[in-house]
Amino acid sequence: MSYLVLARKYRPRTFSQMVGQEHVVQALTNALEQQRLHHAYLFTGTRGVGKTTVSRILAKSLNCQGPDGQGGITATPCGVCQACTEIDAGRFVDYTELDAASNRGVDEVQSLLEQAVYKPVQGRFKVFMIDEVHMLTGHAFNAMLKTLEEPPEYLKFVLATTDPQKVPVTVLSRCLQFNLRPMAPETMQEHLARVLETEAVPADAQALRLLSRAARGSMRDALSLTDQAIAFGAGQLREAAVRTMLGSVDRSHVFRLVEALAQGDGKTVVETSEDLRLHGLSAGAALEEMSLVLQRMAVVQAVPEAADTRDEEGAAIARLAALMPADETQLLYSICLHGRGELGLAPDEYAALTMVLLRLLAFKPGAAQKKTLAKADHAESAGVRAAHHQPTNTAPLPTRDADGRLAVRGESPHPSVSSSPPQPLRSDVAAPTARSPAPGAAPPSPQPPRPTAPPGHVLPVVEPRQAGTRPSAAPSANNGEVVGVPVRVPPEPARETPSAVPSVAPTPDGDFWQDTVQQLVEREAITALVRELALQAQLVARDEGHWMLRVERESLNQAVARERLRNALQALGHAVDLSVEVGTVTDSPARRNAAAAARRQQAAEQIIYNDPFVQQMQREFGAKIVPGSIKPVEKH
Template sequence: MAYLVLARKHRPKNFNEMVGQEHVVQALANALGTQRLHHAYLFTGTRGVGKTTVSRILAKSLNCQGPDGNGGITATPCGVCQACRDIDSGRFVDYTELDAASNRGVDEVQQLLEQAVYKPVQGRFKVFMIDEVHMLTNTAFNAMLKTLEEPPEYLKFVLATTDPQKVPVTVLSRCLQFNLRPMAPETILEHLTHVLSGEGVPAETSSLRLLARAARGSMRDALSLTDQAIAYGNGELTETGVRQMLGSVDRGHVFRLIDALAQGDGKTVVEISEGLRRDGLSAASTLEEMTSVLQSMAVLQAVPGRAAALDPADAEAAEMARLAAGMAPEETQLLYSLCLHGRGELGLAPDEYAALTMVLLRPLAFKPTGTAEKKTLNEAAPAVRRLNSEAAVPPPPAPAPSPVPPPREPELPVQEPDPTPEPVREPVEEPPAHMAADLDEAPPPPGQRLRVLDAPQARPSAASDTNATARVQAMPLRVQGTAGMRDIPQAAASAPIEPSEEGDFWYATVSSMVSQELIGALTRELALQSQLVGRDEDQWLLRVERESLGQSGSRDKLANALSAIGHSVKIAIEIGAVGDSPARRNKLAAEARQRAAEEAIHGDPLVQAMMRDFDARIVPGSLRPV
């Protein structure tokens, strides 16, 4: 006897055997039980969810004669009478199935409707089942409209389609529509376990879970994949064999990727991506598995009590619960969105694995706000603790500072202030309670002075000697408060700058780095817009007004540029009002040059004569200093 595939062998024969479509089964069973029968039914849904199966069961229910031949319309067909057996085998003369995908013209529909005038030969009702009805032409639909609206009392129409949007509204209005839903992986898993138990095929639960996910809501696809897996595994189903057959990515790789992204470990992310390339695993499958895991993690984060209801035997569920507890909800949402949209980018790149690596590295470049600030505070903690411990030592008398000649004004780009001024927030001198706890130290009492190193007698110029390092005066490092979490508006450009030794030193240092082209883009913006607040032998503290300037990448590049000119220090960032920055000095210098140029033009005798004799006017904004 020829082998019968599982999808056909285990096709439900009655409503009780239907899986995952309880809402349709209940409505049809109640209608059959009360004899409230409609003349046309429309079943919609994706492939493999039971549209044809429901239509055949409905035809048997309408024509079942019972084991003794005296049965009537019933919701539980016997399956042993002549009508039930003929419908199951496809030989019942009063049950006609028409495939509209290959018989979509008006001629085929007219041939079908010509049979409607004849009463049933064997059964109680004639049943016309039209599969993929949306494939019919407009003329074919029009030809069947009148018969579909008022058929003979012995005729029932059953229509099935995977795309109800293409069915004309005139047809939809004449039918009772039932939407068969895609089945949940848990429902498919339970049914596969039951089927394989009856077949006597040994199977690991993890392998069946993979098949249930790969079926994507279709029970027929799940049974077909199970047939293939049985052949691949030579009569048994194992997780390794099913994973190799499907070509799916082991979720162990996915868990490692998510864990590395949560820790900000770019090296591990790249290594796993290269491993996927070597193993020949699909990049699209990797992102698909990641989105599935991240969706489960987001649910666990939104509903914490759901973790307690997970199956203890499911190791993947326990791992997802661990990752959900270790990742912030906003990071989970960001990573899910990037992975979901990254699947569409794989086909645009010449190498899908290179595109996969870029998608995986993107979350590291767009970390949620607050990560860089916390890292900065952690880096600044040792210096703050050291300075606080040294505060108790009486300070030695500091020598008078030597006069510093005003630095030359290099041609730096002029930075315009923010167009929408807001009230300037005063910088917070003492860390708040929650940050003081992170630093494990109490803030120094107000008015306490820190020990100052001996100032050098002659400080070499950073622009002339790039290898010289100067011992600079130690100043207290300050930690930003809660007010620094938002961008602080830049001070008014017209406000005067109070000259200071730190401002002159930082201006000369930034000028040197710009002239030597050691910094560019965001790093140059950070240097120009920042104010040097404090210097120690191994760490400098800069203050900026916009939190976006203090990214870790720009801070590291600035530290490398300072090391290139002889200052091997770490950079710490605080948010606050900036009073003296290279950008403000350039701005004031440019305004001074502009005023001098305007005064020179207005004071020129020739210009005054032209204005007096010819009524000449100077166009506002047209003067530029040379």
């Protein structure tokens, strides 16, 4: 006994058995019930979504005779009469299927149309079904146009194609077009569960989910993959076996990659990529799975209520969504999408996968800033090390003894006074020159200790070239000047230049023209070019029954625009004639609106710049106001 594959065994026989195409089923059902039948139908959609199936059900609905042989046109064919059974078996004489992929010439189409002159032999209607109709030649399309437009009343055309863009518009205009959509993975998973329950095949929900996603919207592909998975799993569907058969990437690898990228852990990224290589998993499938996970993460970040934490996978995605910023999620999603096209360009797809993943770390938001800070810290550390390794002829730092007198570290200013532990140099002393007192000279009078500088006080910097200009005592072998190390002070953030206010030279008629144009705009009496003419124009003079306008661009001075503006003014109560000249405009509604907007912008910028909190953030953290980010709030 030959085995009948699931895709053929479970092909829908009636409209009620159709899955995922409710919009097409509803339209055809209503047309059949109301007897409003068109003579030509065009079904479009990807492979395996039901185009041929709908065609056969439609043919049975048109020719069904009912169980008792007394039936008529119906939306629910009986499936037991001669017409229904023979159409299902593919041997009904009045139902003809033509494969246009292999019969695409004008001769084949003409031989088919020659049968149109004969009435049906068994059924109520002749039905010509042409599959992949876009494969027909131009001459073949032209040969069928006349018959397709005015066929006999007993003839119905059903066309099917996966590429409607290649069908001539002359054919499209003669047909009712129905687009069969790709089926959602959830819809296919539910249908597969019902089929396997009927077949008594045990299956995991996760295995069915993998098969549904791998089918990419095609129910026929989903059933064919299910057949393959049953054979691979020895009569049962388990997630591990299905994942191995499909070469899919385990979501645990994807979660580990996303978490490592969120934490900037390049080592884990490289190790996980090597694990994929060792397990023989597809690099393209890895990027595809990452794209799916990142898409769900972005949805959770935008709409937290959409998080589904009922299963482990949903909980993991919610955790990663909280771990990675939204901008990095969008960046990584874009990198994964574009990286799939680069896998075939590289000599090793796993090396290409590693480069795609490491690209996020290179272009991660804030990475450049961290790199710059690291370089600055390295340079600062090098400067400090250089300062500690000064030549031996550099003078030691002076210290202050217990009596407050300055002394060079390592020697005592007075032989009878023991040296005290060195104290830090005061910030208000500018690099004094240490010298030993002359023998017999009176020791200098002790000075009271001065208070230390408050936190944040900047030490004065002494340039090396200024050392020779300072007054100093007699040279000594152990003394010298202390050269201050420059202290880096971050510059104040540059303040954004306030927006300039456009110049407006008010004229006597400016206020009147501004109010008039504003009324026309609010009433939507003028649009497009006429509205632009009114806004850009200046009312130069107005007399009894005549107004003179001035514009700067000749393109605005068009007769049609002037006439429409005159009609709008007449409807507003100003029955005048308009004249338009080209010249310099100093006062127009557009200039006034721009000046008002600039003043509002300046006021908004002043509020932000003068805000104490903003100023504190600029001083303490070096915050900057992004140019162009300040917008005034429009009052409605």
